[in-house]
Amino acid sequence: MSTLVQQLTNGVALGCIYGLIALGYSFIYNAIGLVNLAQGSFVMVGSFIYGVTLINHMKLPFFLAFFVLTIIMAIFGIVCEIIFYRPLKDAHIRTVLVGLVALELLVGNLAIIIWGPYPRGTSGPFGHRLLTIGEISVSYQNIFIISVTLLLLVVQAIFFKKTMLGKVMRAVAQDRDTARLMGIESDLIISATFAYSSILGGIAGMLVAPLFAIETGLATLGFKGFGACVIGAFSNILGAFAGGIILGTAEIMGASYVSSVYKDSIVYLLIIAFLLFRPQGLFGRKKEHGGL
Numbered sequence: 001m002s003t004l005v006q007q008l009t010n011g012v013a014l015g016c017i018y019g020l021i022a023l024g025y026s027f028i029y030n031a032i033g034l035v036n037l038a039q040g041s042f043v044m045v046g047s048f049i050y051g052v053t054l055i056n057h058m059k060l061p062f063f064l065a066f067f068v069l070t071i072i073m074a075i076f077g078i079v080c081e082i083i084f085y086r087p088l089k090d091a092h093i094r095t096v097l098v099g100l101v102a103l104e105l106l107v108g109n110l111a112i113i114i115w116g117p118y119p120r121g122t123s124g125p126f127g128h129r130l131l132t133i134g135e136i137s138v139s140y141q142n143i144f145i146i147s148v149t150l151l152l153l154v155v156q157a158i159f160f161k162k163t164m165l166g167k168v169m170r171a172v173a174q175d176r177d178t179a180r181l182m183g184i185e186s187d188l189i190i191s192a193t194f195a196y197s198s199i200l201g202g203i204a205g206m207l208v209a210p211l212f213a214i215e216t217g218l219a220t221l222g223f224k225g226f227g228a229c230v231i232g233a234f235s236n237i238l239g240a241f242a243g244g245i246i247l248g249t250a251e252i253m254g255a256s257y258v259s260s261v262y263k264d265s266i267v268y269l270l271i272i273a274f275l276l277f278r279p280q281g282l283f284g285r286k287k288e289h290g291g292l
Contacts, residue, residue: 002135007256008249013142015248016149019241020204021225022232024197026240031172031193034093035234037100038080040222041107042201046073047218048115049202051122051209062125069202077198078191085194086187108216117216124210145207152203153241169193224251227271232281239283247271 021043028036049072054065084103088096126140160166171182172189204225205218212218224247232243247267254266274281 002137003256005136006138007252009138009142009146011249011252012245013145013248014252015228015245016145017204017208017221017244018224018228018248019244020149020152020200020207021221022228022240022244023237024200024204025225025229026234026237027169027193027200028197029229029234030237031169031190032085032089034096034100035226036194036197037097037222038084038103038107039197039201039225040219041104042073042077042198043205043208043221043225044111044216044219045076045107046202046205047209047214048111048120048205049073050206051214052115052120055122055209056120066206069206070199073198073202074195076202077195080198081191081194085190089190104219108219111216115214119213119215121213122209141210148203148207165192169196224248224267227267230271230279230281231274233284234281235285236281236283239281242283243281 021039024039024042025036028034028039046069050065050069054060054068058065060068080103084099085096088099124141124144126144129140130137131140131143160170168189169192172193204221208218208221225244228243228247229240230243231246232239232241234240247270250270251263251267255263258266
């Protein structure tokens with residue numbers, strides 16, 4: 001029983017990271033009708049900036065590092081939108097997707113130039129300490145990941161319900177076509193959406209940095225976030241996050257009770273099953289609008 005609880009906690013924590021990445025996908029998809037194929041690079045950049053630059057090199061305390069990371073990632077998202085999406089937004093969909101792939105490749109190579117090609121490591125705010133209750137031991141890092149994610153969801157809900165910018169962004173995310181007819185869509189809103197998506201990716205990178213080696217390969221976590229959207233639904237923001245929880249839990253439970261060798265295979269088989277038998281996702285409508 002204790003092992004089951006520990007693995008479920010590990011799965012939910014990993015799922016929270018996938019869920020944050022999925023939220024980034026979902027917001028941009030609902031804002032512009034396209035999957036941001038460079039979302040994984042936001043995660044990778046956030047991990048490098050937080051773990052290597054702010055923590056390892058500058059020795060900043062956690063809360064200051066978190067604040068600085070948020071500002072940098074917002075600027076990074078806006079720059080990516082202005083340089084790579086805005087000039088192509090009226091082009092054919094394939095051209096835009098190629099541009100986003102080019103962004104992913106460019107960011108990966110820039111990361112190698114800036115931080116080097118070798119994997120790095122960093123520590124979380126709680127190190128490797130464990131919370132032990134009876135026979136159950138849970139890492140403080142996992143508790144921290146779940147707590148930060150829940151807090152972020154609460155702040156996100158308040159922002160989108162109480163602020164004008166949040167209401168406009170939510171309107172665009174929930175029904176892009178109606179928002180356009182109302183004259184809501186603008187370069188400012190699209191830039192804000194990219195900034196927020198970049199922040200989500202950066203926070204996911206911050207949370208995952210103490211768990212994995214910090215390297216350009218972290219960009220592949222974008223595939224897991226994409227899979228979370230497939231399971232939950234690209235068009236449903238909270239559904240996409242729920243898909244992340246499902247995916248993370250399935251990965252950890254598969255690694256624990258089947259084999260760690262097959263954990264990625266289990267995840268991708270689950271994604272393929274949803275694509276074949278429920279392509280709209282658990283929380284999606286039968287026929288989704290938008291692009292790819």
